[in-house]
Amino acid sequence: MSSSTWAAEASLRRSYNPFRLLARWLGNVPIADPVDRRNAPMTQVLLLIFCIGTPLLSIPRWVMLMHGVMPIDYLIEGITLVSTLVPLTSLVLLRRGRFKLAIGLFLAMSLALMGLSYGLTGLDEELHVQVTHVFPIVLGGLLLNRRALWLILLALLGILGLGAAVDIMHDASGSHGPHIVTFLRSGIGFAVVAVILDRAVSALRETLSLANRRGEELQHMRHALEQEIIEKERSQSMLVQSQKIEAVGRVSSGLAHDFNNILGVIMGYASRPDAIDKHKVAVDSLDGIKLAAQRGALAVRRILSLGRIEQNASEVFNIHAAIEDMLPLIQQIFGKRIELRAQISEQALLVRLNRVEFELALLNIATNARDAMPDGGVFSLKTDARDGQVVLTLADNGTGMAAETLDRLFEPFYTTKPNYLGSGIGLAVVKRFVDEAAGHIEVTSEPGHGTTLNLVLPLANEAQQLVAPASVLGLNLLLVEDDETLRTLLADALRSAGAHVLAAGNRQDAIRLAQRAETLDLLISDFHLPDGTGGDVLEQVGKLHPKMRFLLISTNETLKTTFSAAHPAIQVLAKPFAPLKLVATVASMAGIKPT
Structure with missing residues (x-):
């Protein structure tokens, strides 16, 4: 019996099924x-x-x-x-x-x-x-x-x-x-x-x-929206779609490559068998894990910062100290095949910049230099002060660039690397950071003779001073974070710094704690909670403690503009961050001076 004949007979049997006929x-x-x-x-x-x-x-x-x-x-x-x-x-x-x-x-x-x-x-x-x-x-x-x-x-x-x-x-x-x-x-x-x-x-x-009415309304809205989109974007839909696919492919492949390396480093340090018995090995492993985590945080910021308008989080800091802090992470990126030469003066050069963006710029330039030296080489870094500006020179002796590549160097998503190595957004982020800092970039490169970048940034004026380390001793804080591990880590850091901390995992627990608390100086809340948002917590707890300040934790720093009009005391701290960063931010908001 052929398959077509069998299928026809099966269909005939189904059509004469008495139960099917009765149901019909x-x-x-x-x-x-x-x-x-x-x-x-x-x-x-x-x-x-x-x-x-x-x-x-x-x-x-x-x-x-x-x-x-x-x-x-x-x-x-x-x-x-x-x-x-x-x-x-x-x-x-x-x-x-x-x-x-x-x-x-x-x-x-x-x-x-x-x-x-x-x-x-x-x-x-x-x-x-x-x-x-x-x-x-x-x-x-x-x-x-x-x-x-x-x-x-x-x-x-x-x-x-x-x-x-x-x-x-x-x-x-x-x-x-x-x-x-x-x-x-x-x-x-x-x-x-x-x-x-x-x-x-x-x-x-x-x-x-209600569901039927809502379904009909949504159906009408969807139909109207579809028609509007078709009419407005018909002429360029194919072009936009192709650009989106290209951008997503480049970003995802580059990010996957970076995070595979980061996870490999963390797993390698965490599984070292000799770290159990040797204190120095254990300390080195923890340092390595910390550096890898910092690298992952900066990689995430590199993606988020490209298309996001963030609040200006500038601060005055010593650029030499910041570079010194980044050298271990840069060396970890290079590995053993690339020599890192840093000429850093002990003299303090104060700049007023977004420190996170500055560190991200160093990481992006170092990553590009590494990829330009596949067989190893030398990466040099030095600073110089001139005419109220600091010139940060970063040079490699890698493959260099041709003129046509140099012309498109800072173009978003432009890259000459394979898809699994680059996303084309690193130097675009660097360019945006330098422009926002009122500086500029000088680039020289030739094929076979390496590349040199001079980041020219303004020095801080005399009226700008470094903020001394702060303390949170005696502050009454309410911490709201749904991730239990992170909540415990942040609460311990704040308590170790001398604060009195009440910790909650959701909006309802936070409100109950606030009702029982005699006084609260500051509320720290994640924006995304299981039973609401940080804005909901602010609105309800703020009624109980009207003089309280508020710190919002989120990956989206633009949330500050949403609440700043109604709550001038609000601040936003972008994830991810180290616990000590939270302590410093809380102390700065409370206006506490060191003792």
Whole structure:
């Protein structure tokens, strides 16, 4: 048998599957309301059960009637006939799209039969099957509406009252109390079911209605937005898409390459077996891990800073000290095949720059120099002061650059390296940093003769002074950070510096701690929290402690502009950072001088 013949026969078998045919028949009803249309198949099954089940259950009785075993009871036979014809009529109405009328007729029959039964036997005789009498309430509440639900409840209470009256009339002792208690107990039970069902169904229908309206609105909005985008960007969509793909590919490959190296360094230092027994080896390993982490943080900043407008975080610092701090990290980038020569004077040269961006510039230039010396070489670094400026000279004896490459050196995403080595954004970041610092870059390079970059930066004027190391001794702080490990690390650093720290992992815990605290000098909060944002914490805790200052922790430093108008005391500290950086920032905000 060929595969096509087998597939055709399988399709034929599926098309004649009785269950599939029944499901298709049940779902094919002309009902407009989506909720009623969804309930129609199961309702039809219920009506079919009554139409077929009632005559089937009557067969044994009819057999006995035919053999004269028992006399005919016209009341029972009438009830059987009604219990068959009314569901059948309801089914026909439902198949014609009269859903509400079909359910109403079926429920009216059920209540009438229940009233007849209670009127004949009384309330006490019906208690053992009373749980089934909740059925009309459930069916009316789910399939009809609130009005029908409460009307059915009233009808049931009337039927219960009828049954209780019958019991009282047939009670020879004349005691009415037990029958009234039974009536009240049954009525309250039915009422509780009705209230619960009413609340649940109302909430469900409201939610469904709201979701449907919202879905329609979103559908219209999406369609309008799609049309707008198509009209506005049709002429250049292919060009923009190709540029995005190229940029993402370059950035991701370069970043993946950098982080693979960083993770390799960290894993290598962390798994050194001799670090357990040798103190110096352990200290060296920790230093190596710290440098690798700094390198990873700078790599992330290199990506974020390219297209982000950050707040100016300039500070006055000694450029020689900053370079000295970066030399171990630069040497780690070079490895053993490149010699690092640094001529750093002991004389302090003060500059007012964004220190993080300055360190990032050094890292980017060093990385490019390394890639330009694949077989090893020499990288030299020296500084010189002239005419109120500091000239930082960085030179390598690598492959150099041709004129056409030199012309596009600072163009974002331009690179001559393989995709797995470069993203083309490093020197663009350097150029932006130098321009924002009111400086300029001088570049000389020739193929085969290496490259020299002179970063010319302004010195700090006499009015600008270095800020002395600060202390947070005695400050009352509230720290909110959802990452438990980072929260513990930062809290320990602040406590070691002399601060009193309350630590919370989410917005609600922070508010509870703030309510119990007598005074808070400063609130430190991550912007992204599990149950809100740092802005939410600021708004609620600020009402409890109006004189408190606020430090927001986030990768997005532009958040300061969002809150600065309403809260002038707010500051933003960009992640990632060392705990000592947090301590210094907190002390600076509080205006505490060293003791």
